[in-house]
Amino acid sequence: MKLFIKQDAKLINGCKANDRQAQERLYKLFYPEMLRVCCRYLKSNELAQEAINSGFLKVFQNMNAFDVQKGELGAWIRTIMVRSCIDLGRKEAKFAEVNSQEEIEDIFIEPAVLDKLFAEDLLKAIRQLPVATQLVFNLSVIDGFSHKEIGEQVNISESTSRWHLSEAKKQLRVMLAPVIKSIDKPTENQKGR
Structure with missing residues (x-):
């Protein structure tokens, strides 16, 4: 050492x-x-x-x-x-200010679902997010910054940060649904067992 x-x-x-x-x-x-x-x-x-x-x-x-x-x-x-x-x-990115709490939805993604995904699938899906949404998602989920810290770093309000995180989760759920379904489908070899 x-x-x-x-x-x-x-x-x-x-x-x-x-x-x-x-x-x-x-x-x-x-x-x-x-x-x-x-x-x-x-x-x-x-x-x-x-x-x-x-x-x-x-x-x-x-x-x-x-x-x-x-x-x-x-x-x-x-x-x-x-x-x-x-x-x-x-x-x-172009950050649009979001002031309405109604537009912010907390979406839960089961940890078991994430365990089934490959890192490439996740990275590919995250890269498909709009730039601002991707940036907030990474800062919050990957690096653990609070919405206040994200707001200070990228010059947006906390509510805008929350909205982008919620939007990222919604979009990722839609994008990853087919990947998850394909993982859950049994192959021909598994069907016969």
Whole structure:
């Protein structure tokens, strides 16, 4: 464990010194996980790639602000990536203010249903949501932000955040219904048993 901490410190110090080799190592080390984060937030691979490039640029520009005593490097980079996705998503999305509580419905999706889905099915369905709705869904469900925090981050009201989450759940239920039905259907081999 101490060896990893020393390597991590060496990598961080190299990046702080603008060492291109250290920056390349850091990029390669964190790229796969950060790409997954960006793909979850954005509709296309191109937008995800744009967010990751923007995010890593911010990481390298602000490396001197990173304090090893205050947190873990991966978490710090992930926060920057999520914020890059929010910034890009905000440009892509048009948030309509929703003030009526009547339009907000809480839709429950059985955990057993989610267990049957493959990650690709979920990601594909989430990416089909409107940009604003997808962004709120990810911030709320995946990252656990409150509606107040989401509102502050994307400059919308809490009720608008709630509406987008409700809308995401409605749309996902409709989109995933055929996938769930196909999972529940017995195959020819299973019918004969």
